Every structure is written in C-alpha cells, then in structure tokens.
Amino acid sequence: MGDLSSVTVGVLGSYGGRNVGDEAILTAMLDRIRAGRPDAHIVVFSRNPDQSRSTYPGVEVVGWEGVCRERISEHLRRLNLLVLGGGGILYNTEARRYLRLVRTAQDLGVPVFTYAIGAGPLTDESDCAWVRATLADAAEVTVRDEESKLVLEEAGLTRPISVTADPALLLEPGDSGEELLRAEAVPRGGHLVGMSVREPGRAAEHLDEEGYHQLLGNVADFLVHRLDGHIVFVPMERDDIRHAHGVVSHMTHAERCQVLHGIYRPQQVLDIVKQLDLAIGMRLHFLIFAALAGIPLLPLPYAGKVFDFAQQIGAPALRGVVREAAGPLLAEVDRLWDERPARVAHTATRTAAMKSRAAETADRLLAYLDQAAPRPLAYQVEPAAAFRTG
The missing domain is CATH 3.40.50.2000 (Glycogen Phosphorylase B;)
Incomplete structure (x- = not known):
C-alpha cells in the first residue's frame, strides 16, 4: 500500500533540549495523534534535530533555531496544522522566539492550535504584543492551568481560553x-x-x-x-x-x-x-x-x-x-x-480528573483535524465495528 497520509501536522515546543518533562509532553502528544489519526504525517520542530530523530523514529524532524524565514517557510507551507506546545514556553524573552515561527505559519495560511500550553512570567511588552497578535488568530487556545490563563489575559489576550491539563498526564508507564x-x-x-x-x-x-x-x-x-x-x-x-x-x-x-x-x-x-x-x-x-x-x-x-x-x-x-x-x-x-x-x-x-482534562486537549485537536482534513476511507471505521467483540 502506498503512502496514505492525508494530513501533515507540525509540532512546535521546547523539544530536543533534554528536558524530561518537555519530552514527556511530546511523547504523550504523539501517541494521541497517532492513535486518533494513523494517516497523519508528523513534523517535529526541534532545538536539537539529531537528538529528536534518535528519540522519535518515524517522525520527521526539522531544526528551527537560527533558521531564516525563507527556509523554515518551506516546511511550514506543507502543514495542514501547526500545534504550538505544550509546556511552559510563553515567558519573557522566550515567547517571541516561538511566536515568530507561529506568525510565519499564519502568514502562509496554516492554522495554529495551542496545545495545553504554559505561560509566565510574561510581563515584557514585546512578548505580550506577540501573544496578542498571534494567539488572537489561533484556531483554539488551550492552556494547562488557571495560572497560564490568567497570564495570557493579563498580557491582553481577549479571546476565549480553555483550561485543560498537562499532556504528560497521559504518559503510559512500563516496567523498567x-x-x-x-x-x-x-x-x-x-x-x-x-x-x-x-x-x-x-x-x-x-x-x-x-x-x-x-x-x-x-x-x-x-x-x-x-x-x-x-x-x-x-x-x-x-x-x-x-x-x-x-x-x-x-x-x-x-x-x-x-x-x-x-x-x-x-x-x-x-x-x-x-x-x-x-x-x-x-x-x-x-x-x-x-x-x-x-x-x-x-x-x-x-x-x-x-x-x-x-x-x-x-x-x-x-x-x-x-x-x-x-x-x-x-x-x-x-x-x-x-x-x-x-x-x-x-x-x-484528583489525578484521574486531571487525566480526563488532558485527554480533552487531544480530543479537541483531533476533532479540528477531522473537520479540516477528513480521514481517508482506509482509516475510517464502520459504525458496527465499534461493537464487535470477537
């Protein structure tokens, strides 16, 4: 069977930096996207492409730090959706770095979905201005906690913000x-x-x-x-x-x-x-x-x-x-x-309730993808299949 990928999803966050928490977020997010959309081709924008390629085989990895707008645009224009987050990346002096890439995607007509993001401290006016200019146009804005919602509101963002929970709550343990x-x-x-x-x-x-x-x-x-x-x-x-x-x-x-x-x-x-x-x-x-x-x-x-x-x-x-x-x-x-x-x-x-909220972020993302890029027939399940047990 040939390549059935019908949707290309980019993921941008603090990935490739050898931070276990950030990589837990990405691991759980990729598991949810793959489970819900097996047809998806995933592009991870990484701070350390070599490390991310070794950690996530089967995923396309693109370096973005120190890359000019023209070169990064070649990768962005292939996307059906850019996912921003999760994790705490919107804070003073750092927010603008991520949001410049977000604005480039939006200028190319690529919708942006913020995925249970964390924010703060965020008081620098330049960073606040980037938040207002980019997230106002996002397809959805979801944050992982009430503190992050308050930070974005105080930065001047007036659009609806949904509070879910940290994606890493969906990480599955092993026995090692x-x-x-x-x-x-x-x-x-x-x-x-x-x-x-x-x-x-x-x-x-x-x-x-x-x-x-x-x-x-x-x-x-x-x-x-x-x-x-x-x-x-x-x-x-x-x-x-x-x-x-x-x-x-x-x-x-x-x-x-x-x-x-x-x-x-x-x-x-x-x-x-x-x-x-x-x-x-x-x-x-x-x-x-x-x-x-x-x-x-x-x-x-x-x-x-x-x-x-x-x-x-x-x-x-x-x-x-x-x-x-x-x-x-x-x-x-x-x-x-x-x-x-x-x-x-x-x-x-309490943790079970938080896991349910974390799953809500993935459900929102998959619902948006299904609307923007319907699944190919090869990946659609017959209604009766959900009730088969043998």
Whole structure:
C-alpha cells in the first residue's frame, strides 16, 4: 500500500533540549495523534534535530533555531496544522522566539492550535504584543492551568481560553524501573525517597540557591532518620545533577543518597518513580510522575505552575517553601508520611480528573483535524465495528 497520509501536522515546543518533562509532553502528544489519526504525517520542530530523530523514529524532524524565514517557510507551507506546545514556553524573552515561527505559519495560511500550553512570567511588552497578535488568530487556545490563563489575559489576550491539563498526564508507564535502579546501584531494603531539585533562572527568579540547598539537605537528613530512608535524586534536566550534589553537600548522611546520572526517556523516568515510596520535589513533571505512580508526594512550589498543580491534586500548597525555615517543612513531611494511605487515595481521585482534562486537549485537536482534513476511507471505521467483540 502506498503512502496514505492525508494530513501533515507540525509540532512546535521546547523539544530536543533534554528536558524530561518537555519530552514527556511530546511523547504523550504523539501517541494521541497517532492513535486518533494513523494517516497523519508528523513534523517535529526541534532545538536539537539529531537528538529528536534518535528519540522519535518515524517522525520527521526539522531544526528551527537560527533558521531564516525563507527556509523554515518551506516546511511550514506543507502543514495542514501547526500545534504550538505544550509546556511552559510563553515567558519573557522566550515567547517571541516561538511566536515568530507561529506568525510565519499564519502568514502562509496554516492554522495554529495551542496545545495545553504554559505561560509566565510574561510581563515584557514585546512578548505580550506577540501573544496578542498571534494567539488572537489561533484556531483554539488551550492552556494547562488557571495560572497560564490568567497570564495570557493579563498580557491582553481577549479571546476565549480553555483550561485543560498537562499532556504528560497521559504518559503510559512500563516496567523498567527496578532494573534501571539496579543499574544505578540504588540499594534496596529501606524506603526510597525521591527528590527533585532545579536551578534558579528565569522560570525560578526568586530561588535562593544556597538557601534551598541547605533547607533540602536538612529535609533529606530527616528522612534518613525518620524512615530509614535512602534518598534518590531524580534529575529532569542535566543541570539538576549539579544542584542535587549541592543539596547532598549540606547533608550529614550523604552516604545515604544517590544522584541518578543516566540519560533516560520519559517513560523510563516514570518507571523509576514508580519504585519510590515517597516523592518531594520542585520539578513539575517529577510531581506529575509521582501522581501517576500513586505514591505520596509533596510539591515544593517555586513558581505558579507548581503551586497550581499542588492545589489541583489537593497537596499542601506551600507557596514560598523554598524560603521557609526547616521546621514547618519537616512537620509537613512527617504528616505526609503518617497520612499516606489517605493522601494517596485523595491524590488518585484528583489525578484521574486531571487525566480526563488532558485527554480533552487531544480530543479537541483531533476533532479540528477531522473537520479540516477528513480521514481517508482506509482509516475510517464502520459504525458496527465499534461493537464487535470477537
């Protein structure tokens, strides 16, 4: 059979940067598009094309950073739709880079669908102007949380904005976690406590590096004593490794820690998190993985997106916790462990609702594609086929 592709979908986001959270978003998104439209040809616009080609075989990958408008237009004009997102890419100085490519697509007549995007901090007027000019003309605007909707509204966007949920909530786990931890020489016998840290930067402007390293070092020592625990630092970006060692440097019981150094796909990281007994973290997608794995978790909000996630799953919303004294945080960790059966059950209910909202984003996208580019007959299912069981 020849090439039956009837629709070409471009995907633009912070892909190819070795950020596990961003790649989890893309992995889940591609799975949904392929399941709903097997005829789709997918073009991923990547920051690191070689890495993305090795990670996503069967997908066309195009580099876009440092590429002139004329060259990128050759790829854009082939598209039936450009998907912008998901993930937090609309923030100061960065938003305009993505939205220039979006505007080029729109100038070529290509519709744009924003896919559970994250926004903020977004106060620079140039970036706000790009948001108003491009997203006003988008086919649909969906964001992953209420905070992002508020940020876009404050930037001056007046069109309807739908709040769904982070696409990574639809990531499916495997069963590789035990083997991966064994390869990293993580001991078994006590309780495994996962921790996630991150660097200060534009997304964490108020984070005091030395202060939070010392604070989390105190928390880690407490968990070693309280749970006979072994601390496993799970990097979601490569630079997280350096900050994990910064925390370890403040610990009395550094020998009871392990910083993972392997390069893992999102599903593998989810499998590792499934092996943990408790999760305490800053990175949003580490916390999402903990919720999917059904383990007790404590978010450490450094930004609105983590605070919003904590509220949605019913976890303590400790805004500003990275600047707190150790006492209140240790008390909350202690309470989380004592109440873990009830906390896990409550989180599971909230997580199921969030997964349904995440699926809504994919349903909206597929419905738009079906309207703009109907499926070929080879991929249409007879009405009765849905009811066959044998």
